[in-house]
Amino acid sequence: MEKEFxxxxxxxxxxxxxxxxxxxxxxxxxxxxxxxxxxEFAQIATEAVTADTTDETVLKQLGIRNFEHVIVxxxxxxxxxxxxxxxxxxxxxxxITVKAQNDYHEKVxxxxxxxxxxxxxxxxxxxxxxNMLSNNVLDYLEVSDEHSIVEIQATHHLxxxxxxxxxxxxxxxxxxxxxxxxxxxIVSPQAEEEIHEGDILIVIGADADxxxxxxxxxx
Numbered sequence: 001m002e003k004e005f006x007x008x009x010x011x012x013x014x015x016x017x018x019x020x021x022x023x024x025x026x027x028x029x030x031x032x033x034x035x036x037x038x039x040e041f042a043q044i045a046t047e048a049v050t051a052d053t054t055d056e057t058v059l060k061q062l063g064i065r066n067f068e069h070v071i072v073x074x075x076x077x078x079x080x081x082x083x084x085x086x087x088x089x090x091x092x093x094x095x096i097t098v099k100a101q102n103d104y105h106e107k108v109x110x111x112x113x114x115x116x117x118x119x120x121x122x123x124x125x126x127x128x129x130x131n132m133l134s135n136n137v138l139d140y141l142e143v144s145d146e147h148s149i150v151e152i153q154a155t156h157h158l159x160x161x162x163x164x165x166x167x168x169x170x171x172x173x174x175x176x177x178x179x180x181x182x183x184x185x186i187v188s189p190q191a192e193e194e195i196h197e198g199d200i201l202i203v204i205g206a207d208a209d210x211x212x213x214x215x216x217x218x219x
Contacts, residue, residue, distance in 0.1 A: 011075045056087045065092050070097070159196055
C-alpha cells in the first residue's frame with residue numbers, strides 16, 4: 001500500500017482526502033497557496049506547506065518527486081491544475097491523480113499524462129457508501145469552491161422537528177436532498193417530514209450556509 005502522498009489544494013475535497021489518508025496511517029504533505037487553509041492542516045498532515053505549485057522550482061525544492069502519489073485537488077483554477085499536473089509529470093512523479101472540473105478539463109489532463117482523473121460530483125454514490133467520519137459531517141462532496149453536498153447526522157436537537165417547521169431553505173439557504181434512516185433512504189423528503197435523532201441529512205448549499213446550519217443544529 002502506498003504510504004506517502006502529497007495533496008495539492010485544501011478545499012473540501014482535498015481536505016477530506018488529507019484527513020482520510022492520515023487516519024489510515026499515511027504520511028501526507030498538504031499544500032495550498034492559501035496560508036489560512038494550510039494552517040488548518042498544520043496539526044493534521046505530516047507537513048503542511050504554503051506554496052504556488054505552478055512554479056517548478058518550488059515543487060523541486062519541496063522534494064515532490066520523492067513521493068509515490070500526488071493528488072491535485074485544486075478548486076476552480078483549471079489553469080493552475082493543468083500547469084501543476086504538467087510539472088509533476090515532467091519531474092517524474094510516479095502516480096498523479098487530478099480532480100477535474102468538467103469533461104474538457106479531463107480530456108486535457110489525460111493528454112498531459114494524469115494517471116487518474118476524478119469528478120467528485122459524479123462519485124457521490126461511492127463516497128456516500130464510504131463515509132468519512134468527521135464530527136457530525138459524515139461525508140462531503142465539493143460541487144464548486146463554495147458549494148457542497150454534505151451528509152450531516154441529526155442530533156437530538158432536531159428530534160421531532162419538520163423540514164418546513166425549521167424553515168431550512170429560507171433561514172439557511174440550503175436544501176435537504178434526502179434523508180437516510182437506518183436502511184431506508186427518503187429521496188426529496190416532503191416539507192412535513194419529521195427528522196429524528198440519528199437521521200443522516202444529505203444537504204446541498206453554500207459552504208457558509210451549511211456551516212451555519214450545522215452550528216445551529218449542534219446547540
